[in-house]
Amino acid sequence: MSAAANAKTELQSPGLPGSASKPARKWFLAALLIALLLFPLTNLVSGSMNYVLFMMLYIFMYIAMASSWNIIGGYTGYTSLGHNVFFAIGAYFSGVMLVYFKISPYLTAPLAGLLAMGVGLLVGVISLRTRGPAFIISTVAMILLVKITFDNWDYIGGSNGLSLPIPDLDVTISKFPPYYAMLLLAVGAVYLSYRIRHSKFGLGLRAISQDETKAEVAGINTNYYKILAFAISALFVGMAGSIWGYYLTYLRPNIFLTVLMAAQLVLMTLLGGKGTVAGPVVGAVVFILANEFFVSQLGFTELNIVATGVLMIVVLLFFPEGIVGTLKERGKLPQFLDWE
């Protein structure tokens, strides 16, 4: 029992959602959500907010994906460097449905998510037989395997890619559908992550991350837990891929199956604080804004890659708990960010 018991003592602090003990958090989140829902309307007035809307939907997308990744990478402690495989699967599924069957990706996105989850289940059954470095390497191998398959699969465009029809919307409202879709995904993924964190299932996952053997001895079906966590973590990533593919209107293995993208997902979660609910959210916001700053200041994308790598090394060596984790350790985490 000891591993589970350890995890349990650590779990005492959090209150229930909206509990009276954390009024600041409750009001902060409610106000934030309303502001985000109303924000696009400013574009109807000024018409010049498209860039801001784009940045925000991009951040929402990464919040959704980092929060999902956190379920397997943070709670369970299995670092996956191959999660963009699910992103690509979602994008290609909805892309194919649109090009060949004329069904809008907004309708097929949930299916794309479920498909990604199904693939996650299959891959999880095989690759979660390994642990530690072997698991990480196998996820990198997964990206390369899928990339080579997609590159040679003519039905989905091969290495030249698949062009999707461009949505026919007036420019002032053209960002609205992806904005709200990504917002929905972000909220959904964070909520799911929160619920898992406070469930018996989440407790089991965290026991696995602390000591898998002890967790198993304590009666947790670790195999079942891990595989389920891996599959669930693919769900929102697949849906995000389907929306993003439609937004780009162009699918290509080169864009969707890069190792860099998988790395960014891991990095934002580490930066924010892996294994916490707010961590991936804070990480995604800080990382993307920093990234945008580097790109606008440094110009070239190569130096941007360098900055990403250096940032990752600094975080790994000096702040392994991330922003939220480090602040919490020092007791300086503002109440509105304490989402545990």
Added chain:
Amino acid sequence: MTQMVQIFLLGMSLGGVYALMAAGLTIVFGVMRIVNIAHAAFMFIAAYITYFLFQSFGVDPILSILVTMPVMYLLGVVVYRLVFARIADSSRFAELTVLLTFSLALVIEGLLGAMFTNIYRSTNPRYATDAILFGNFYLPEGQFYATLISLALLGGLWLFLRTTRTGYAIRAAMQNRTAAQVVGVDVSRISTIAFGLGMAMAGASGSLSSFLFTFFPGKHWEWVAILLSLIVLGGMGSLLGSLVGAFALAVSAAYVSYFYGPTWSPITFFLALFLILMFRPRGLFGKPMEA
């Protein structure tokens, strides 16, 4: 039949270089338990140094090994001291090394891209395009030289590990790090040397691959997966294993390329990597890989 033998020979003539690349990676894993995702990126540094020397001063790519090996050795020592020595006591050491070397690879990729742009490069000495005939069979001259030099370097490495005190210490640390420490091996010093040695091997193989393959900064991801598949098949941390794995997969890839076309040949490595990790993570000659 002749065709099959010819393909076998072509595969074997690449196997030597693969073995050299894999040996560097497997030493680093064997001594320090570092899964060096940046190995191919380090190799690319050497390839670009070779490219620079060749384009600017006409230095022969094979001769430039004399430059790249010591340079990469020193770089390896510095990187080890700066990054890995700090985390030597971490409980999640193996996993951290994957993430750290991954980040290092990004840094290297970005720097190379900024300095040399993302265009495909390669050096083209005379022997890069010529072939040598052996009766009915031919071998590309560059591959032939590269394999000879790789085997010579691997022989040198073998002698070093077998006959010098430092070599003994390295092998002891590869067999059992804790026990080596108990009998008085300065494991921290040995680790630094071994990491440098692994990087020197990366340096030599980088110089050789500069005329065997085209490269651009982002391509190292593909290479590192290939290298990992070689040492995972052989058993991580086993030098003999990396040699066997390199030749076996090089030959298999040559056949896959012949039967299914060259675009499919890399899948040999990735599929092998995935399957071995799933079904026999310790590989042919290796010890089990703990978390």
